[in-house]
Amino acid sequence: MFLEIVTPEAILFSSEIDSLSVPGVNGEFQMLNNHAPVVSNLKEGTVKIHIHSQSNIELDDLSGKLIPHEEDDKVLTLAISSGTLELNDNKAIILAD
Template identity: 30%
Template structure:
């Protein structure tokens, strides 16, 4: 019986993560889901959110900006529009993005409201991940 999962996070630009893990959790469109070794095949669209995985007794986190997750043969593949490991998140940049999005949402100008809401959501999740993991 397999005791580890292979976890890959791939964006159009790069391979963000390729590592063995004991457990993986992410935010699908139907809610949070978790994967242990020998999980049944599974496919879901992802919401903007976080990915958590446990490897070598340590907890690791990543930001995922939508995409898809596939679970098959003890491998979790995340195909994301964009992704960052928590260590790669620039906290100051995320705070500035949050401020810009809030200003756009408060403005009466003709901004694309849904784009501003998505930008705000991404910034809030990045800030939360970075702040809660003390990095």
């Protein structure tokens, strides 16, 4: 699945991922490849990006906003205050605040 995270300031993340967990308004939920199309509002919380490897991701370019999870280096986390998610055809876009 391909993920792009966009804020008013910049594109924070744009890469292939294995799965994605987001803080939906009705609770946290996870998406894997070939998930049904989804549009959802997001609340304050943590976006968890499960990646296969960090070898192709330059964390220095992300202004310190995406942080490797302390217990699993294949999970990146991003704190958001709110946002919107759209997932369709294995492409997820998060518009985050």
